[in-house]
Amino acid sequence: MKIYGPIFSWRLGISLGVDLVEPAPGYDKICSFNCLYCQLGTRSEKTVKPRSFGDFSDLAQRLKKTLQGLKPKPDYITFSGVGEPTLNIDLGQIAREIRKTTDIPLAILTNASLTTDEKVRASLEEFDLVVAKLDAPNEALFKKINRPHPGLDFEDIVSGIRKVRAPVAIQTMLFRTKDLDNTKPEVIDGLIRLYKEISPRQIQLDIPSRPTPLDKEGGKGEIERLSEKELREIAEYVARETSIETIYYQPPQPAALEREALDLTGSLKALLARRPVTILEASLAFGVDEEEVLKIIKQLEKENLLECFHTEERTFYKLKPAKGQ
Ligand code: SF4
Known part of the structure:
Protein backbone atom coordinates (compact mmCIF):
# COMPACT_ATOMS: atom_id res chain seq x y z
CA MET A 1 0.00 0.00 0.00
CA LYS A 2 1.52 3.25 -1.14
CA ILE A 3 1.41 6.89 -0.15
CA TYR A 4 1.99 9.29 -3.03
CA GLY A 5 1.99 13.02 -3.72
CA PRO A 6 0.86 15.40 -2.47
CA ILE A 7 -0.63 16.48 -5.76
CA PHE A 8 -2.69 19.50 -6.62
CA SER A 9 -6.25 18.41 -7.38
CA TRP A 10 -8.63 20.87 -9.06
CA ARG A 11 -11.48 19.62 -6.92
CA LEU A 12 -9.84 18.74 -3.59
CA GLY A 13 -6.98 21.24 -3.37
CA ILE A 14 -3.73 19.80 -2.02
CA SER A 15 -4.27 16.10 -1.78
CA LEU A 16 -2.03 13.38 -0.34
CA GLY A 17 -2.80 10.08 -2.04
CA VAL A 18 -3.17 6.65 -0.50
CA ASP A 19 -3.28 3.68 -2.85
CA LEU A 20 -4.87 0.60 -1.30
CA VAL A 21 -4.94 -1.81 -4.22
CA GLU A 22 -2.44 -3.53 -6.43
CA PRO A 23 -3.25 -5.24 -9.72
CA ALA A 24 -1.96 -8.72 -10.47
CA PRO A 25 1.10 -8.94 -12.76
CA GLY A 26 0.14 -8.25 -16.37
CA TYR A 27 -2.61 -5.76 -15.51
CA ASP A 28 -2.61 -1.95 -15.49
CA LYS A 29 -5.27 -1.72 -12.76
CA ILE A 30 -7.69 -3.66 -10.63
CA CYS A 31 -11.21 -2.36 -11.06
CA SER A 32 -14.83 -3.34 -11.60
CA PHE A 33 -14.86 -1.05 -14.66
CA ASN A 34 -12.65 -0.52 -17.67
CA CYS A 35 -13.58 3.04 -18.61
CA LEU A 36 -12.87 4.15 -22.16
CA TYR A 37 -10.93 7.15 -20.90
CA CYS A 38 -9.04 5.46 -18.03
CA GLN A 39 -5.57 6.97 -17.75
CA LEU A 40 -4.19 3.80 -16.15
CA GLY A 41 -4.35 1.70 -19.34
CA THR A 42 -6.69 -0.91 -20.82
CA ARG A 43 -5.62 -4.10 -19.05
CA SER A 44 -8.13 -4.27 -16.21
CA GLU A 45 -8.11 -7.06 -13.64
CA LYS A 46 -11.89 -6.84 -13.59
CA THR A 47 -13.54 -7.95 -10.39
CA VAL A 48 -16.36 -7.04 -8.04
CA LYS A 49 -15.03 -9.05 -5.10
CA PRO A 50 -13.27 -7.04 -2.38
CA ARG A 51 -10.20 -8.77 -0.99
CA SER A 52 -7.24 -8.17 1.27
CA PHE A 53 -4.21 -6.43 -0.20
CA GLY A 54 -1.93 -7.41 2.64
CA ASP A 55 -0.72 -5.99 5.89
CA PHE A 56 -1.64 -2.36 6.57
CA SER A 57 -0.47 -2.11 10.17
CA ASP A 58 2.27 0.45 9.41
CA LEU A 59 0.27 2.57 6.93
CA ALA A 60 -1.14 5.10 9.43
CA GLN A 61 2.29 5.63 10.98
CA ARG A 62 3.95 6.05 7.57
CA LEU A 63 1.29 8.58 6.68
CA LYS A 64 1.83 10.45 9.94
CA LYS A 65 5.55 10.65 9.18
CA THR A 66 4.91 11.94 5.65
CA LEU A 67 2.52 14.57 6.99
CA GLN A 68 5.12 15.81 9.47
CA GLY A 69 7.30 16.89 6.54
CA LEU A 70 4.57 18.75 4.64
CA LYS A 71 3.79 22.44 4.72
CA PRO A 72 1.04 23.48 4.33
CA LYS A 73 -0.93 20.46 5.44
CA PRO A 74 -2.91 18.83 2.63
CA ASP A 75 -6.59 19.72 2.33
CA TYR A 76 -7.45 16.04 1.99
CA ILE A 77 -5.97 12.59 2.35
CA THR A 78 -7.41 10.91 -0.72
CA PHE A 79 -7.91 7.19 -1.27
CA SER A 80 -7.44 6.52 -4.96
CA GLY A 81 -4.70 4.87 -7.04
CA VAL A 82 -4.26 2.03 -9.50
CA GLY A 83 -7.85 0.90 -9.46
CA GLU A 84 -10.99 0.91 -7.37
CA PRO A 85 -10.20 1.47 -3.66
CA THR A 86 -13.42 -0.14 -2.38
CA LEU A 87 -12.00 -3.46 -3.63
CA ASN A 88 -9.79 -3.43 -0.54
CA ILE A 89 -11.78 -5.37 2.03
CA ASP A 90 -9.98 -3.55 4.88
CA LEU A 91 -11.00 -0.09 3.63
CA GLY A 92 -13.07 0.89 6.68
CA GLN A 93 -10.51 -0.29 9.19
CA ILE A 94 -7.68 1.45 7.36
CA ALA A 95 -9.65 4.72 7.34
CA ARG A 96 -10.32 4.36 11.08
CA GLU A 97 -6.61 3.77 11.80
CA ILE A 98 -5.63 6.85 9.79
CA ARG A 99 -8.23 8.96 11.58
CA LYS A 100 -6.52 8.19 14.88
CA THR A 101 -3.33 9.87 13.66
CA THR A 102 -4.61 12.99 11.86
CA ASP A 103 -7.54 15.38 11.69
CA ILE A 104 -7.07 16.03 7.96
CA PRO A 105 -10.33 15.17 6.17
CA LEU A 106 -10.46 11.85 4.33
CA ALA A 107 -11.80 11.61 0.77
CA ILE A 108 -12.23 8.62 -1.49
CA LEU A 109 -12.51 8.57 -5.28
CA THR A 110 -14.72 5.61 -6.16
CA ASN A 111 -16.53 4.35 -9.23
CA ALA A 112 -19.45 3.64 -6.84
CA SER A 113 -20.09 0.19 -8.30
CA LEU A 114 -19.79 -1.53 -4.92
CA THR A 115 -22.12 0.86 -3.08
CA THR A 116 -24.67 -1.89 -3.71
CA ASP A 117 -22.91 -3.78 -0.89
CA GLU A 118 -23.92 -2.78 2.65
CA LYS A 119 -20.43 -3.60 3.99
CA VAL A 120 -18.81 -1.26 1.47
CA ARG A 121 -21.32 1.47 2.35
CA ALA A 122 -20.41 1.02 6.02
CA SER A 123 -16.72 1.53 5.14
CA LEU A 124 -17.58 4.66 3.17
CA GLU A 125 -19.14 6.15 6.30
CA GLU A 126 -15.60 6.65 7.60
CA PHE A 127 -14.96 9.33 4.96
CA ASP A 128 -15.59 13.06 5.02
CA LEU A 129 -16.21 13.03 1.29
CA VAL A 130 -17.12 10.19 -1.07
CA VAL A 131 -16.54 11.24 -4.68
CA ALA A 132 -18.71 8.82 -6.69
CA LYS A 133 -18.52 8.37 -10.45
CA LEU A 134 -21.62 8.74 -12.64
CA ASP A 135 -20.88 9.21 -16.35
CA ALA A 136 -24.18 8.14 -17.91
CA PRO A 137 -27.90 8.42 -17.25
CA ASN A 138 -28.81 4.93 -18.45
CA GLU A 139 -27.59 1.34 -18.65
CA ALA A 140 -26.78 1.42 -22.38
CA LEU A 141 -24.45 4.42 -22.21
CA PHE A 142 -23.04 3.24 -18.86
CA LYS A 143 -21.95 -0.02 -20.53
CA LYS A 144 -20.33 1.79 -23.45
CA ILE A 145 -18.42 4.32 -21.35
CA ASN A 146 -17.52 2.39 -18.21
CA ARG A 147 -17.43 -1.16 -19.64
CA PRO A 148 -18.42 -2.64 -16.27
CA HIS A 149 -18.03 -6.14 -14.87
CA PRO A 150 -20.98 -8.23 -16.18
CA GLY A 151 -22.28 -8.67 -12.62
CA LEU A 152 -23.08 -4.96 -12.25
CA ASP A 153 -26.45 -3.31 -12.79
CA PHE A 154 -26.77 0.41 -13.46
CA GLU A 155 -30.00 1.03 -11.51
CA ASP A 156 -28.63 -0.88 -8.50
CA ILE A 157 -25.55 1.34 -8.48
CA VAL A 158 -27.61 4.55 -8.58
CA SER A 159 -29.71 3.22 -5.73
CA GLY A 160 -26.50 2.23 -3.86
CA ILE A 161 -25.11 5.77 -4.15
CA ARG A 162 -28.36 7.15 -2.73
CA LYS A 163 -27.92 4.94 0.33
CA VAL A 164 -24.37 6.13 1.12
CA ARG A 165 -24.52 7.84 4.50
CA ALA A 166 -21.36 9.97 4.13
CA PRO A 167 -21.27 13.32 2.27
CA VAL A 168 -21.26 12.52 -1.46
CA ALA A 169 -19.99 14.44 -4.48
CA ILE A 170 -20.82 13.10 -7.94
CA GLN A 171 -18.06 13.20 -10.55
CA THR A 172 -18.99 12.99 -14.23
CA MET A 173 -16.46 12.70 -17.04
CA LEU A 174 -17.76 14.51 -20.12
CA PHE A 175 -16.36 13.72 -23.56
CA ARG A 176 -17.11 12.75 -27.13
CA THR A 177 -15.75 10.11 -29.47
CA LYS A 178 -16.94 9.28 -32.96
CA ASP A 179 -19.26 6.62 -31.47
CA LEU A 180 -20.59 8.21 -28.32
CA ASP A 181 -21.26 11.55 -26.72
CA ASN A 182 -22.37 12.14 -23.14
CA THR A 183 -22.47 15.92 -23.64
CA LYS A 184 -25.65 15.88 -25.77
CA PRO A 185 -28.50 17.91 -24.25
CA GLU A 186 -30.70 14.82 -23.74
CA VAL A 187 -27.86 13.02 -21.92
CA ILE A 188 -27.17 16.03 -19.70
CA ASP A 189 -30.89 16.23 -18.90
CA GLY A 190 -30.85 12.52 -17.98
CA LEU A 191 -27.87 13.10 -15.70
CA ILE A 192 -29.64 16.07 -14.12
CA ARG A 193 -32.59 13.81 -13.30
CA LEU A 194 -30.21 11.44 -11.47
CA TYR A 195 -28.29 14.25 -9.75
CA LYS A 196 -31.60 15.45 -8.33
CA GLU A 197 -32.52 11.95 -7.19
CA ILE A 198 -29.15 11.39 -5.50
CA SER A 199 -28.95 14.94 -4.15
CA PRO A 200 -25.16 15.09 -3.62
CA ARG A 201 -23.52 18.02 -1.87
CA GLN A 202 -21.56 18.82 -5.04
CA ILE A 203 -21.36 17.90 -8.75
CA GLN A 204 -17.91 17.76 -10.34
CA LEU A 205 -17.76 17.92 -14.13
CA ASP A 206 -14.46 16.60 -15.41
CA ILE A 207 -12.84 16.11 -18.81
CA PRO A 208 -10.19 13.55 -19.81
CA SER A 209 -7.38 16.07 -19.42
CA ARG A 210 -4.68 13.37 -19.55
CA PRO A 211 -3.80 10.97 -22.38
CA THR A 212 -6.17 8.02 -22.61
CA PRO A 213 -5.75 4.54 -24.13
CA LEU A 214 -8.04 5.70 -26.95
CA ASP A 215 -5.63 8.48 -27.80
CA LYS A 216 -2.79 6.01 -27.83
CA GLU A 217 -4.61 3.43 -29.96
CA GLY A 218 -6.38 5.78 -32.30
CA GLY A 219 -3.99 8.69 -32.38
CA LYS A 220 -4.75 12.33 -31.85
CA GLY A 221 -8.30 13.51 -31.53
CA GLU A 222 -9.90 10.12 -30.82
CA ILE A 223 -11.38 11.61 -27.67
CA GLU A 224 -12.73 15.06 -28.24
CA ARG A 225 -12.21 17.34 -25.25
CA LEU A 226 -14.72 20.05 -24.47
CA SER A 227 -13.53 23.62 -24.57
CA GLU A 228 -13.50 25.60 -21.33
CA LYS A 229 -16.51 27.56 -22.63
CA GLU A 230 -18.58 24.45 -23.40
CA LEU A 231 -17.77 22.91 -20.04
CA ARG A 232 -18.60 26.12 -18.19
CA GLU A 233 -21.92 26.44 -20.01
CA ILE A 234 -22.88 22.86 -19.14
CA ALA A 235 -21.84 23.44 -15.51
CA GLU A 236 -23.94 26.61 -15.32
CA TYR A 237 -26.93 24.79 -16.80
CA VAL A 238 -26.56 21.85 -14.38
CA ALA A 239 -26.22 24.22 -11.40
CA ARG A 240 -29.32 26.15 -12.49
CA GLU A 241 -31.43 23.05 -13.00
CA THR A 242 -30.36 21.20 -9.85
CA SER A 243 -29.59 24.02 -7.39
CA ILE A 244 -26.56 21.92 -6.42
CA GLU A 245 -23.07 23.40 -6.33
CA THR A 246 -21.43 22.42 -9.63
CA ILE A 247 -17.72 22.77 -10.27
CA TYR A 248 -15.79 21.92 -13.42
CA TYR A 249 -12.25 21.01 -14.41
CA GLN A 250 -9.60 23.68 -13.94
CA PRO A 251 -5.98 23.33 -15.06
CA PRO A 252 -3.47 22.92 -12.21
CA GLN A 253 -2.56 26.02 -10.22
CA PRO A 254 0.66 26.73 -8.32
CA ALA A 255 0.54 25.54 -4.73
CA ALA A 256 3.24 26.70 -2.38
CA LEU A 257 4.28 23.36 -0.97
CA GLU A 258 7.26 22.78 1.21
CA ARG A 259 8.59 19.41 2.15
CA GLU A 260 11.30 18.45 4.53
CA ALA A 261 13.84 15.96 3.23
S1 SF4 B 1 -13.27 3.45 -12.54
FE1 SF4 B 1 -11.39 4.65 -12.50
S2 SF4 B 1 -9.74 3.13 -12.32
FE2 SF4 B 1 -11.59 2.03 -12.92
S3 SF4 B 1 -11.45 1.92 -15.13
FE3 SF4 B 1 -12.68 3.73 -14.64
S4 SF4 B 1 -11.23 5.43 -14.58
FE4 SF4 B 1 -10.03 3.53 -14.49
Whole structure:
Protein backbone atom coordinates (compact mmCIF):
# COMPACT_ATOMS: atom_id res chain seq x y z
CA MET A 1 0.00 0.00 0.00
CA LYS A 2 1.52 3.25 -1.14
CA ILE A 3 1.41 6.89 -0.15
CA TYR A 4 1.99 9.29 -3.03
CA GLY A 5 1.99 13.02 -3.72
CA PRO A 6 0.86 15.40 -2.47
CA ILE A 7 -0.63 16.48 -5.76
CA PHE A 8 -2.69 19.50 -6.62
CA SER A 9 -6.25 18.41 -7.38
CA TRP A 10 -8.63 20.87 -9.06
CA ARG A 11 -11.48 19.62 -6.92
CA LEU A 12 -9.84 18.74 -3.59
CA GLY A 13 -6.98 21.24 -3.37
CA ILE A 14 -3.73 19.80 -2.02
CA SER A 15 -4.27 16.10 -1.78
CA LEU A 16 -2.03 13.38 -0.34
CA GLY A 17 -2.80 10.08 -2.04
CA VAL A 18 -3.17 6.65 -0.50
CA ASP A 19 -3.28 3.68 -2.85
CA LEU A 20 -4.87 0.60 -1.30
CA VAL A 21 -4.94 -1.81 -4.22
CA GLU A 22 -2.44 -3.53 -6.43
CA PRO A 23 -3.25 -5.24 -9.72
CA ALA A 24 -1.96 -8.72 -10.47
CA PRO A 25 1.10 -8.94 -12.76
CA GLY A 26 0.14 -8.25 -16.37
CA TYR A 27 -2.61 -5.76 -15.51
CA ASP A 28 -2.61 -1.95 -15.49
CA LYS A 29 -5.27 -1.72 -12.76
CA ILE A 30 -7.69 -3.66 -10.63
CA CYS A 31 -11.21 -2.36 -11.06
CA SER A 32 -14.83 -3.34 -11.60
CA PHE A 33 -14.86 -1.05 -14.66
CA ASN A 34 -12.65 -0.52 -17.67
CA CYS A 35 -13.58 3.04 -18.61
CA LEU A 36 -12.87 4.15 -22.16
CA TYR A 37 -10.93 7.15 -20.90
CA CYS A 38 -9.04 5.46 -18.03
CA GLN A 39 -5.57 6.97 -17.75
CA LEU A 40 -4.19 3.80 -16.15
CA GLY A 41 -4.35 1.70 -19.34
CA THR A 42 -6.69 -0.91 -20.82
CA ARG A 43 -5.62 -4.10 -19.05
CA SER A 44 -8.13 -4.27 -16.21
CA GLU A 45 -8.11 -7.06 -13.64
CA LYS A 46 -11.89 -6.84 -13.59
CA THR A 47 -13.54 -7.95 -10.39
CA VAL A 48 -16.36 -7.04 -8.04
CA LYS A 49 -15.03 -9.05 -5.10
CA PRO A 50 -13.27 -7.04 -2.38
CA ARG A 51 -10.20 -8.77 -0.99
CA SER A 52 -7.24 -8.17 1.27
CA PHE A 53 -4.21 -6.43 -0.20
CA GLY A 54 -1.93 -7.41 2.64
CA ASP A 55 -0.72 -5.99 5.89
CA PHE A 56 -1.64 -2.36 6.57
CA SER A 57 -0.47 -2.11 10.17
CA ASP A 58 2.27 0.45 9.41
CA LEU A 59 0.27 2.57 6.93
CA ALA A 60 -1.14 5.10 9.43
CA GLN A 61 2.29 5.63 10.98
CA ARG A 62 3.95 6.05 7.57
CA LEU A 63 1.29 8.58 6.68
CA LYS A 64 1.83 10.45 9.94
CA LYS A 65 5.55 10.65 9.18
CA THR A 66 4.91 11.94 5.65
CA LEU A 67 2.52 14.57 6.99
CA GLN A 68 5.12 15.81 9.47
CA GLY A 69 7.30 16.89 6.54
CA LEU A 70 4.57 18.75 4.64
CA LYS A 71 3.79 22.44 4.72
CA PRO A 72 1.04 23.48 4.33
CA LYS A 73 -0.93 20.46 5.44
CA PRO A 74 -2.91 18.83 2.63
CA ASP A 75 -6.59 19.72 2.33
CA TYR A 76 -7.45 16.04 1.99
CA ILE A 77 -5.97 12.59 2.35
CA THR A 78 -7.41 10.91 -0.72
CA PHE A 79 -7.91 7.19 -1.27
CA SER A 80 -7.44 6.52 -4.96
CA GLY A 81 -4.70 4.87 -7.04
CA VAL A 82 -4.26 2.03 -9.50
CA GLY A 83 -7.85 0.90 -9.46
CA GLU A 84 -10.99 0.91 -7.37
CA PRO A 85 -10.20 1.47 -3.66
CA THR A 86 -13.42 -0.14 -2.38
CA LEU A 87 -12.00 -3.46 -3.63
CA ASN A 88 -9.79 -3.43 -0.54
CA ILE A 89 -11.78 -5.37 2.03
CA ASP A 90 -9.98 -3.55 4.88
CA LEU A 91 -11.00 -0.09 3.63
CA GLY A 92 -13.07 0.89 6.68
CA GLN A 93 -10.51 -0.29 9.19
CA ILE A 94 -7.68 1.45 7.36
CA ALA A 95 -9.65 4.72 7.34
CA ARG A 96 -10.32 4.36 11.08
CA GLU A 97 -6.61 3.77 11.80
CA ILE A 98 -5.63 6.85 9.79
CA ARG A 99 -8.23 8.96 11.58
CA LYS A 100 -6.52 8.19 14.88
CA THR A 101 -3.33 9.87 13.66
CA THR A 102 -4.61 12.99 11.86
CA ASP A 103 -7.54 15.38 11.69
CA ILE A 104 -7.07 16.03 7.96
CA PRO A 105 -10.33 15.17 6.17
CA LEU A 106 -10.46 11.85 4.33
CA ALA A 107 -11.80 11.61 0.77
CA ILE A 108 -12.23 8.62 -1.49
CA LEU A 109 -12.51 8.57 -5.28
CA THR A 110 -14.72 5.61 -6.16
CA ASN A 111 -16.53 4.35 -9.23
CA ALA A 112 -19.45 3.64 -6.84
CA SER A 113 -20.09 0.19 -8.30
CA LEU A 114 -19.79 -1.53 -4.92
CA THR A 115 -22.12 0.86 -3.08
CA THR A 116 -24.67 -1.89 -3.71
CA ASP A 117 -22.91 -3.78 -0.89
CA GLU A 118 -23.92 -2.78 2.65
CA LYS A 119 -20.43 -3.60 3.99
CA VAL A 120 -18.81 -1.26 1.47
CA ARG A 121 -21.32 1.47 2.35
CA ALA A 122 -20.41 1.02 6.02
CA SER A 123 -16.72 1.53 5.14
CA LEU A 124 -17.58 4.66 3.17
CA GLU A 125 -19.14 6.15 6.30
CA GLU A 126 -15.60 6.65 7.60
CA PHE A 127 -14.96 9.33 4.96
CA ASP A 128 -15.59 13.06 5.02
CA LEU A 129 -16.21 13.03 1.29
CA VAL A 130 -17.12 10.19 -1.07
CA VAL A 131 -16.54 11.24 -4.68
CA ALA A 132 -18.71 8.82 -6.69
CA LYS A 133 -18.52 8.37 -10.45
CA LEU A 134 -21.62 8.74 -12.64
CA ASP A 135 -20.88 9.21 -16.35
CA ALA A 136 -24.18 8.14 -17.91
CA PRO A 137 -27.90 8.42 -17.25
CA ASN A 138 -28.81 4.93 -18.45
CA GLU A 139 -27.59 1.34 -18.65
CA ALA A 140 -26.78 1.42 -22.38
CA LEU A 141 -24.45 4.42 -22.21
CA PHE A 142 -23.04 3.24 -18.86
CA LYS A 143 -21.95 -0.02 -20.53
CA LYS A 144 -20.33 1.79 -23.45
CA ILE A 145 -18.42 4.32 -21.35
CA ASN A 146 -17.52 2.39 -18.21
CA ARG A 147 -17.43 -1.16 -19.64
CA PRO A 148 -18.42 -2.64 -16.27
CA HIS A 149 -18.03 -6.14 -14.87
CA PRO A 150 -20.98 -8.23 -16.18
CA GLY A 151 -22.28 -8.67 -12.62
CA LEU A 152 -23.08 -4.96 -12.25
CA ASP A 153 -26.45 -3.31 -12.79
CA PHE A 154 -26.77 0.41 -13.46
CA GLU A 155 -30.00 1.03 -11.51
CA ASP A 156 -28.63 -0.88 -8.50
CA ILE A 157 -25.55 1.34 -8.48
CA VAL A 158 -27.61 4.55 -8.58
CA SER A 159 -29.71 3.22 -5.73
CA GLY A 160 -26.50 2.23 -3.86
CA ILE A 161 -25.11 5.77 -4.15
CA ARG A 162 -28.36 7.15 -2.73
CA LYS A 163 -27.92 4.94 0.33
CA VAL A 164 -24.37 6.13 1.12
CA ARG A 165 -24.52 7.84 4.50
CA ALA A 166 -21.36 9.97 4.13
CA PRO A 167 -21.27 13.32 2.27
CA VAL A 168 -21.26 12.52 -1.46
CA ALA A 169 -19.99 14.44 -4.48
CA ILE A 170 -20.82 13.10 -7.94
CA GLN A 171 -18.06 13.20 -10.55
CA THR A 172 -18.99 12.99 -14.23
CA MET A 173 -16.46 12.70 -17.04
CA LEU A 174 -17.76 14.51 -20.12
CA PHE A 175 -16.36 13.72 -23.56
CA ARG A 176 -17.11 12.75 -27.13
CA THR A 177 -15.75 10.11 -29.47
CA LYS A 178 -16.94 9.28 -32.96
CA ASP A 179 -19.26 6.62 -31.47
CA LEU A 180 -20.59 8.21 -28.32
CA ASP A 181 -21.26 11.55 -26.72
CA ASN A 182 -22.37 12.14 -23.14
CA THR A 183 -22.47 15.92 -23.64
CA LYS A 184 -25.65 15.88 -25.77
CA PRO A 185 -28.50 17.91 -24.25
CA GLU A 186 -30.70 14.82 -23.74
CA VAL A 187 -27.86 13.02 -21.92
CA ILE A 188 -27.17 16.03 -19.70
CA ASP A 189 -30.89 16.23 -18.90
CA GLY A 190 -30.85 12.52 -17.98
CA LEU A 191 -27.87 13.10 -15.70
CA ILE A 192 -29.64 16.07 -14.12
CA ARG A 193 -32.59 13.81 -13.30
CA LEU A 194 -30.21 11.44 -11.47
CA TYR A 195 -28.29 14.25 -9.75
CA LYS A 196 -31.60 15.45 -8.33
CA GLU A 197 -32.52 11.95 -7.19
CA ILE A 198 -29.15 11.39 -5.50
CA SER A 199 -28.95 14.94 -4.15
CA PRO A 200 -25.16 15.09 -3.62
CA ARG A 201 -23.52 18.02 -1.87
CA GLN A 202 -21.56 18.82 -5.04
CA ILE A 203 -21.36 17.90 -8.75
CA GLN A 204 -17.91 17.76 -10.34
CA LEU A 205 -17.76 17.92 -14.13
CA ASP A 206 -14.46 16.60 -15.41
CA ILE A 207 -12.84 16.11 -18.81
CA PRO A 208 -10.19 13.55 -19.81
CA SER A 209 -7.38 16.07 -19.42
CA ARG A 210 -4.68 13.37 -19.55
CA PRO A 211 -3.80 10.97 -22.38
CA THR A 212 -6.17 8.02 -22.61
CA PRO A 213 -5.75 4.54 -24.13
CA LEU A 214 -8.04 5.70 -26.95
CA ASP A 215 -5.63 8.48 -27.80
CA LYS A 216 -2.79 6.01 -27.83
CA GLU A 217 -4.61 3.43 -29.96
CA GLY A 218 -6.38 5.78 -32.30
CA GLY A 219 -3.99 8.69 -32.38
CA LYS A 220 -4.75 12.33 -31.85
CA GLY A 221 -8.30 13.51 -31.53
CA GLU A 222 -9.90 10.12 -30.82
CA ILE A 223 -11.38 11.61 -27.67
CA GLU A 224 -12.73 15.06 -28.24
CA ARG A 225 -12.21 17.34 -25.25
CA LEU A 226 -14.72 20.05 -24.47
CA SER A 227 -13.53 23.62 -24.57
CA GLU A 228 -13.50 25.60 -21.33
CA LYS A 229 -16.51 27.56 -22.63
CA GLU A 230 -18.58 24.45 -23.40
CA LEU A 231 -17.77 22.91 -20.04
CA ARG A 232 -18.60 26.12 -18.19
CA GLU A 233 -21.92 26.44 -20.01
CA ILE A 234 -22.88 22.86 -19.14
CA ALA A 235 -21.84 23.44 -15.51
CA GLU A 236 -23.94 26.61 -15.32
CA TYR A 237 -26.93 24.79 -16.80
CA VAL A 238 -26.56 21.85 -14.38
CA ALA A 239 -26.22 24.22 -11.40
CA ARG A 240 -29.32 26.15 -12.49
CA GLU A 241 -31.43 23.05 -13.00
CA THR A 242 -30.36 21.20 -9.85
CA SER A 243 -29.59 24.02 -7.39
CA ILE A 244 -26.56 21.92 -6.42
CA GLU A 245 -23.07 23.40 -6.33
CA THR A 246 -21.43 22.42 -9.63
CA ILE A 247 -17.72 22.77 -10.27
CA TYR A 248 -15.79 21.92 -13.42
CA TYR A 249 -12.25 21.01 -14.41
CA GLN A 250 -9.60 23.68 -13.94
CA PRO A 251 -5.98 23.33 -15.06
CA PRO A 252 -3.47 22.92 -12.21
CA GLN A 253 -2.56 26.02 -10.22
CA PRO A 254 0.66 26.73 -8.32
CA ALA A 255 0.54 25.54 -4.73
CA ALA A 256 3.24 26.70 -2.38
CA LEU A 257 4.28 23.36 -0.97
CA GLU A 258 7.26 22.78 1.21
CA ARG A 259 8.59 19.41 2.15
CA GLU A 260 11.30 18.45 4.53
CA ALA A 261 13.84 15.96 3.23
CA LEU A 262 11.90 15.36 0.03
CA ASP A 263 12.98 12.27 -1.86
CA LEU A 264 12.03 13.87 -5.16
CA THR A 265 13.02 10.94 -7.37
CA GLY A 266 11.11 8.43 -5.24
CA SER A 267 8.06 10.69 -4.91
CA LEU A 268 8.03 11.47 -8.62
CA LYS A 269 8.28 7.79 -9.53
CA ALA A 270 5.38 6.96 -7.18
CA LEU A 271 3.27 9.64 -8.87
CA LEU A 272 4.27 8.60 -12.42
CA ALA A 273 3.34 5.01 -11.63
CA ARG A 274 -0.24 6.13 -11.00
CA ARG A 275 -1.00 8.72 -13.65
CA PRO A 276 0.47 10.47 -16.68
CA VAL A 277 1.87 13.81 -15.49
CA THR A 278 3.39 16.86 -17.18
CA ILE A 279 6.60 18.45 -15.94
CA LEU A 280 4.65 21.52 -14.85
CA GLU A 281 2.15 19.42 -12.86
CA ALA A 282 4.96 17.55 -11.12
CA SER A 283 6.77 20.77 -10.26
CA LEU A 284 3.54 22.22 -8.82
CA ALA A 285 2.78 19.03 -6.94
CA PHE A 286 6.15 18.92 -5.22
CA GLY A 287 6.81 22.64 -4.96
CA VAL A 288 10.09 22.44 -6.91
CA ASP A 289 11.42 24.05 -10.10
CA GLU A 290 10.50 22.52 -13.44
CA GLU A 291 14.26 22.24 -14.06
CA GLU A 292 14.63 19.86 -11.13
CA VAL A 293 11.80 17.67 -12.39
CA LEU A 294 13.20 17.73 -15.92
CA LYS A 295 16.57 16.48 -14.69
CA ILE A 296 14.95 13.43 -13.10
CA ILE A 297 12.70 12.83 -16.12
CA LYS A 298 15.77 12.80 -18.37
CA GLN A 299 17.49 10.31 -16.09
CA LEU A 300 14.42 8.04 -16.01
CA GLU A 301 14.21 8.25 -19.81
CA LYS A 302 17.86 7.25 -20.05
CA GLU A 303 17.07 4.23 -17.90
CA ASN A 304 14.20 3.44 -20.30
CA LEU A 305 11.66 3.60 -17.48
CA LEU A 306 9.25 6.13 -18.98
CA GLU A 307 6.47 6.25 -21.54
CA CYS A 308 5.80 9.60 -23.13
CA PHE A 309 2.49 10.84 -24.59
CA HIS A 310 1.90 14.01 -26.58
CA THR A 311 -1.39 15.84 -26.79
CA GLU A 312 -1.89 18.99 -28.82
CA GLU A 313 -0.62 21.21 -26.05
CA ARG A 314 1.19 19.10 -23.50
CA THR A 315 3.64 16.25 -23.01
CA PHE A 316 2.87 13.66 -20.34
CA TYR A 317 5.17 11.10 -18.77
CA LYS A 318 4.21 7.83 -17.11
CA LEU A 319 6.28 5.07 -15.58
CA LYS A 320 6.32 1.89 -17.66
CA PRO A 321 4.82 -1.16 -15.93
CA ALA A 322 7.39 -3.00 -13.80
CA LYS A 323 9.29 -5.85 -15.46
CA GLY A 324 7.38 -9.14 -15.51
CA GLN A 325 4.07 -7.32 -15.97
S1 SF4 B 1 -13.27 3.45 -12.54
FE1 SF4 B 1 -11.39 4.65 -12.50
S2 SF4 B 1 -9.74 3.13 -12.32
FE2 SF4 B 1 -11.59 2.03 -12.92
S3 SF4 B 1 -11.45 1.92 -15.13
FE3 SF4 B 1 -12.68 3.73 -14.64
S4 SF4 B 1 -11.23 5.43 -14.58
FE4 SF4 B 1 -10.03 3.53 -14.49
